[in-house]
Amino acid sequence: MAECKKVNTDFWRDPVIKEMTWEEKYFYLYLLTNPQATQDGIYEISIEQLAEKTRLSIDNVQALIRSFTEHYKLINYNPETCEIHVKNEGEYFHDED
Known part of the structure; x- marks a missing residue:
């Protein structure tokens, strides 16, 4: 079942x-919401x-990683x-209603 995250x-x-x-916004949203993203913000992706x-x-991806x-x-x-470790991964999400 697909996981749903509300930004x-x-x-x-x-x-x-x-x-x-x-x-950068697009890339960051992808890092936060892609199918491999975990609740703790640590996952493997090349x-x-x-x-x-x-x-x-x-x-571009290498430059964005350096920037982030x-x-x-x-x-x-x-x-x-x-x-990858996305710091403060849960900061932009809210719980399901």
Whole structure:
């Protein structure tokens, strides 16, 4: 059965999100809501998988990972294990009604 996540509309009011380009917002939403995403925000996904699923180039995905790691400090990514940790993963979701 598919899991459903409701993204709180406050996502769009977050000062960090407001600072992002459309590509960064799209990428971050994918990191938060893709089928491999877990409740703890730690899961395996390769650069190639991210590029394929988001239809971004591998170079773009690598640049976005650097930006989200170094500038925004919203993720950690281990290229050896392909593990990603999306920090504060649950911050933008609300419970089912």
